[in-house]
Amino acid sequence: MIQTITFYLFAALVIASACFVIMARNPVHSVLWLILAFFNAAALMVLVGAEFIAMLLVIVYVGAVAVLFLFVVMMLDIDFAELRAGFVKNFPLGMVLTVVLLAELVLGLGAYRAGGIVLGTPDGANAPLMDHSNIASIGALLYSKYLFLFEAAGVILLVAMVGAIVLTLRHRPDVRGQNISKQVKRRPEEAIVKTRPDVGAGVKL
Template structure:
């Protein structure tokens, strides 16, 4: 009973907030609704017993990705009239993307129903063994069977990160950075000088 109520609550909220994400006029509202959609999707994950994925969804998407979205969208000065003017022009392209996504989803669900995939079968034979937690099951798979794929994913991420830094970093010669160690090493006796200037004469430091 409680399962059913929770499922329908999360499912309806996910779809509704997903819809409002693309319908709302204010981009900041859109991002906030998107966050609510992520959050409810995490709730759905918990209902199927994938608590680890649910937590990662909240930590990564809600905690990091969406904050950056919000950060960027908040700082943009968006002209709503211009946005709406582009709607008709981009409509066919949008429809195309939507059709492709729909076809993929139908195909995916069909393939899942057919039970052709070994990873997750509808009758639950590929479910994690009882008595192990999510994290243990995922860890055992990632670090044994899919070790090289996992490492390759890590290397790709590293390359992407370094690439982003290389593309955006520029060395500027005209700035004077702080050297914290030098500041800490400064002592009063070398930083201050006592001078007794003669009247009417300047001081050379």
């Protein structure tokens, strides 16, 4: 009984938060409602026993993505009049997309009621480990069968990060850059100066 009440409570909060994300006039408030929706979705994942997905929602989406959205929105100088004009201008396109998404939703519900598609017989290789949490089962699967794909995804993310840094790097003449070779060749006796200051003499700049 308590599981059913908890499920409906968190599900109602997720739906309400999603509605407020759309209806809030202030973008900062929209991001805060989005964070609340992520937290309630994480609670739903914990309720069904998927604590790994719940942890990803909190750490990745709330701790990184939503906070990044919040900082970007707070740092930007948003012209609300221009936003309203753009909304009116793009309203027909939005209605077309709404009809398309609604048609996809109806089609998906019809396909779900018609029955699932049999893609093959599972061989049991990806079955969860006995007497272990789903986090341990996912880790064992990632670092055994899908190790190459997991490492390839890490390399792609690293390349994307380096590319973003290179593309946004700007060399300014008024900012003195680092001389790595000079720093490496520097000796301790060149960096440390021993002095014997007099009492009450202060510091010489």
